[in-house]
Amino acid sequence: MAHKTGRNSNPEGRMALKEHLLELRNRLFISLGALFVAAVGGFFLYRPVLALLIQPLKDAGGMANFSTAVSPFDIMIKVSLFLALVIASPVWLYELWAFIVPGLKKKEKRTALGFIGVAVPLFLLGIFLGYWVLPHALVFFLGLTPDIAVNLITVPEYLSFVLRLLLAFGLSMIIPVLLVGLNMIGILPGRIIVKNWRITVFLICLVAAMAAPGGDALTMFVLAGPLLVLFAAATVFCLVNDKRRAKRRAEQEEENERLIAHGDSID
Known part of the structure; x- marks a missing residue:
């Protein structure tokens, strides 16, 4: 494979642009293959999952409708792809990590497995939180409907909103883990995270605001709160890990100097 060639020609694992593009292609093929297989399985789970996604709308007093004859088929594809992302998440998350850190060494492979674990x-917790927020958001927005009107919401529009919300919650939860993983392999020092904490907090709030339907405050707090806690925990972990790494490096340098001095005295 391309990443092995890069590792053989360069002990540090750096790749030329062509090798990096080949690596990207290989990783994409593996991820797409896993998503395809998972999507096939998603077809068998389509009906119960669709019922689960529409239930909060019914509980909030809304009615889901198909606007065209082909809409059920389109919805089947969307739900199956969403399930594919969930089912195949261990594969595409690993391939994402392997692309960010090409030519994984033995220690880096252990870090990759920890990242996936x-x-x-x-990711699943984020999707669960998104689903927990969904009924509250629906009750708020449908509650704005005048008494003289009835909410007849089309399923494609509703599911686009729901799936976007769930994926935003799920993907956002991965960011702090990515920071820790990059720190553990020595790419991202903790001081860099601390230096840019204002930007990170702003981006977290921005993502939460974008994920919140119509700027719903509850959704923003439910998403931003755990993300800020995870970001703080990741920052502390990175700083502690940097201190441990610096201490080991200093001890190794002292040991090397002691051995050199001992060797000189023997000579």
Whole structure:
């Protein structure tokens, strides 16, 4: 594979642009293959998952309708692709990490497995939080409907809103884990995270605001709150990890100097 060639020709694992593009292509093919297989399985789960997604709308007093004859088929495709992203998340998250850190060494592969072991549950947790927020957001917005009107919401529009909300919650939860992973392999020092904390907090609030339907405050707080806590925990972890790394490096340098001095005295 392309990344092995890059590792053999360069011990540091750096790649030329052509090799990096080949690496991207290979990673995309693997991810798309996993998504395709997962989407096939998603077809069998389509009906119960669709019912689960529409239930909050019914509980809020809304009615879901198909506007065209082909809409059910389009919805089947959308729901199956969403399920594919969830089911195949261990694969495409690993491929994402392997592309960011090409030519993984043994230690980096352990870090990658740790990244997947934490990122996948957080991704699923984010989707769960999004689903928990969904009924509250629907009650708020449907409650604005005048008494003389009835909410007849088309399923394609409703599902586009729901799936975007769930994915925004899920993907946002991965960001702090990515910061920790990059720190553990020595790419992202903790001091860089601290230096840019204002920008990070702003981006977290911006993502939360974009994910919130119509600027719903509850959705913003539910998403931004856990993200800020995870970001703070990731920052503390990175700083502690940097201190441990610096201490080990200093001890190794002292040991090397001691061995050199001992060797000189013997000579």
